[in-house]
Amino acid sequence: MIESLDSADDDETALDMFRALVADSPDSPLLDYFDNSLSVDDIDRLSDSLAAGLSDGGFHEGDRLALYLQNVPQYVVTLLAVWKLKGIAVAINPMLTGHEVSKLLADSTPKVLVCLDELFTLGIATAVANSTVTRVITTSPLDWRATIADSSIVANTVDGLDGCEDLSELIKHNDNRKPPHLSPVPDDVAVITYTSGTTGVPKGAMNSHRNVATGGRAYRDWFGLGRDDIILGIAPLFHVTGLSGHIASTLAAGARLILLYRFTVDEVARVVRDKRPTFTVGAITAFIALANSPEVRHADLASLTKVASGGAPVAAATIDNFEDLFGSYIHNVYGMTETTSPVLAVPMNSRAPVGTQTEALSVGVPVITADVAVVGDDGLPVAVGELGEVAVSGPQVITGYWNNPAADAEAFRNGRLLTGDVGYRDDAGWFYLVDRRKDMIIASGYKVWPREVEDTLYKHEAVLEAGVVGQPDDYRGESVMAFVSLRDGFETTPQELIDFCRSRMAAYKYPREVVIVDAIPKTVTGKVLRRELRPGIQPELHRPG
Structure with a gap:
């Protein structure tokens, strides 16, 4: 490793x-x-x-x-x-x-x-x-x-x-x-990048020149990028993935960058066919779109030998399907706006193991100079295998938010950035994400992590995407509610999906209500915007038929 x-x-x-x-x-x-x-x-x-x-x-x-x-x-x-x-x-x-x-x-x-x-x-x-x-x-x-x-x-x-x-x-x-x-100079602010706002109002992360350069080197060194590489820019440049994974990595490696204006599956297939790019990093939703496109799924994407995806934990079936179709293994990476670049990633020539406490793949091991720990409520590291909040320090981590000392005080403790992601580390050094700390559901006094329910729903052949939230429940305090979109050509019913989960999960975990919608609201990096699924927002979602 x-x-x-x-x-x-x-x-x-x-x-x-x-x-x-x-x-x-x-x-x-x-x-x-x-x-x-x-x-x-x-x-x-x-x-x-x-x-x-x-x-x-x-x-x-x-x-x-x-x-x-x-x-x-x-x-x-x-x-x-x-x-x-x-x-x-x-x-x-x-x-x-x-x-x-x-x-x-x-x-x-x-x-x-x-x-x-x-x-x-x-x-x-x-x-x-x-x-x-x-x-x-x-x-x-x-x-x-x-x-x-x-x-x-x-x-x-x-x-x-x-x-x-x-x-x-x-x-x-x-x-x-x-x-x-x-x-x-390295500590000057290079870019103010606004957070995706999955939990509220976006904050302006002050990505310094040191942060950006570290991000470029992280991609270069981890994925072995050099002057012979051609980088396919499918992530938006305004996002930190585009900033580090496309622009900074191009400059660090002396590589070549292809821009497409906006992502479309047809244009990606054409560019890969004509220009043979070797590396790309993007939201897992982009790779799902390629794999699900009847026009693209038989395209020759073999030149993409170095592929990475971040933004959200990924189910093993998603990566297996992409590899079966195109021959490329998608390497998980984990980072956030505040870390400018990945702080965890699956090494080249390695495959991510599946977690014991979640059915999603590991998000990797620490990369270039990143100090990553899982900490408890006291800010101290917890034992191997124990759940806690992922905390990070290193030269890729911002020093704070633009004109927002209150956000600084909440995000940093003991010299570490608290990511808000709950996860654990195994005894081999692999890290796993369970869910966002603020998204935890308390049903009948038990903790339910939406990601676990979503991962179960993804096992159903008709489910394309899923988002799970808690809703008020007079009896349980909260109950689990799921929103799903369906694959083209597949049909199912809410009750069938409820029964599917009930047969595979503890009684307090399976969703009591499932709503089928046209699309799940997401950020540009593929993270489910669960706040848009919560009561009061839900009626705005379009239900098919």
Whole structure:
């Protein structure tokens, strides 16, 4: 088994990694987007020009720039431009509404917003007008799809928006200009990344340059990534998986990154067929979608020899099915926004064991410099095999949340980050997750972990996805309620699923009610949003028929 790896380059930032590539291999391809390929030098020149234009407009060290983009090259170019000015990027989910965006803008107080033109026209103009943003720069997902020749860039396909600048024109206007030469130090904040909010209001995690660089090295060293690797970017770049598992790992390994704008099974199959990527990391839901697509399930994905998934514990049957279809074993990884990268992962050439207290696979062993423990309510490590809260420390862990000391006080104890995940460690050093601490159900005085019920439901051939919550019960205090979506072509009834679980679980564990819905609400990383399944929210879910 691989031991935790030593980080010899603890003071290196992701920008340092990029500048090393510029000096060593400027002509190497770095980023593919549809029919366009951008070299290291292309990305350096474009980000220099943008940084110069931002600097002229009064963007200085410590200022924030919000990124409201899909997986487009402009994301990487803008991120590097911000870092070259020692600024801070604010990553915003492009699926958020104007109301939701306004909250994040109010929290992070950015000076500049770079966003897709189509998103700006779909309802965030009011949020921006009521924020600290003084400069809006828009871009199109169709920009840069064709090859960039010399200094020309494909023009924005949408006519100029009132009060907005066009990113391509701004870069073209500042072509071949150099910004002030600044270098962030490792403890400077690189990105404010908002938590997924599975339990409430998102918090702004301050991912430092040290955190981001550590994340890139973690993926590089754990999965053996090098310059011959091609990374398929299926995770959203605004999420920490995209930041570390795609952008930072590309810079750390000197690899090549393929961006797809948004994940679709057909486009993934085409890109794998045509460009033969070797590594990807994404939500398990992405791999389930590939395996369940009649058009894709017979596609040749054999080039993907290094595959990882994080965000939620995974049932063994899911990974076995993907491997049977495509020949690739999915390696579990575990991390969170606050850890910037995986802190636990299944080593290459190893297979995760199934837990004794849960039927989900192990999430791995500690990776690069991560100190991972299972602790009790007193914050002290518990015995092997005993349940407790997973706690983490190391150079990938944030030092705190943006302007939120109350959240800091709740999340950190004894120098460790308390993850909120309940799990245990076996005597071989493998870690297992049981569930979120806040999601535990107390039924008739007994503890029920939703994950265990969900894992049982996944054994039914008709169940595609499942989410389990507790609901008030006058007799039991709480009872177990399950929501399920079904596989295409399969039928079942709520009572059949209740009976299925009852035959396999203790009396206090099986669900008393099952609701069949079109889809289970999830985060972008595939975590079930159980708070949206709880009483008061449930009626908004669409039931088939």
